[in-house]
Amino acid sequence: MVPRLTDARKELRRAQIAEAAVRCFGRNGLERTSIADITAESGLSAGSIYAHYRNKADLVQAAAREVLAKRAEVLGAYAASDTPPGPDELLARLIAAIDPVEARVGVQTWGEATTDPVIRDIVVDMTDRMRAMLHDCLTAWLVKVEHHEAAGAREHAAPIAHRVMSLYQAELLYTALRSPTEETAR
Amino acid sequence: MVPRLTDARKELRRAQIAEAAVRCFGRNGLERTSIADITAESGLSAGSIYAHYRNKADLVQAAAREVLAKRAEVLGAYAASDTPPGPDELLARLIAAIDPVEARVGVQTWGEATTDPVIRDIVVDMTDRMRAMLHDCLTAWLVKVEHHEAAGAREHAAPIAHRVMSLYQAELLYTALRSPTEETAR
DNA sequence: TCGCAAAAAGAATGGCGCTTCTGCTTGTAG
């Protein structure tokens, strides 16, 4: 038996395609982006794309996962901090880390999630995961900075985490709506 | 010269089509809804639809306007109240008034707004208008209920209005993500 | 270095969905 692409190389191609797809989606939207657009952006051909992704829906899912995962990553960094930031500080940092292209694709996935169950599950899962991180971070803040009694800190933190998450998502929306076409002109 | 449809009748047809469109969009999404779907839902034919709307984009815009206007209407009622509700009460009432189908179409329009300038303007305009209403309502609340000094009340109310709006929009998103397909089974 | 299977390119295909076009139908003004 002989040669496949090594796994690392295969992952590289998948990432290359997914990143090109995210750029296209950010520019033209999930549905208005054709496979031809992605071939142009990635420098690969249609045949190649279909060797790495079952179909377009599969690619959209990959793009959604990528964007959401990148956001969760940023959050994870703050959550692990020794001196956890309070709600206002936390929100400010999250907002500062928003990338316009990812915000647009993120909001697009929300729209898609309202009708596509697979995308919906991805979005809900990522949202829950981020809220949980926020929850951990704020619990630590309550205990370490605010000297809140440890027992009951989690219960106190829950509604705060919910609010921070909501305000963050709203800001994501505002960013996505701000300069939708100007961005691509640069 | 002779007969057109009377204006009232013409508006009726437009509304009939737009409402059918909103139902379809809520079920299948903006792009996955075909004109054929709308003909089936409205009981009219393709030719008829094109007699009332220039094209599908025009129809999507009408649907977006309808959904957003209906939301602004609900808000307007509370804003005009003699004893204006405070932020928590206001938010609770707004959330209680959310309709699942409209929430879904609303979130879909957000996604569309990220790439379509016309839809974007509609969404931004409606959002600004709603926030202004919230602002008025909360200013009145500060003055009448909290006995805040009238001067500076508007400045105080602004960030609160922003927060209430954000939390409301987040809740709209959560509603849209909750039960996307179950709703249609009923 | 060599061979072979996988990967990539790029053209071909097939279907779907917007839009338009052709007659019938209907409602309104005189």
Add this chain to the structure above:
DNA sequence: CTACAAGCAGAAGCGCCATTCTTTTTGCGA
């Protein structure tokens, strides 16, 4: 009540786009 323009239905047209198929190229193991 009549006539005629607009409304309306339904059938085609037309283009676009996801997907597949064929051929060429390339990377990996021996």
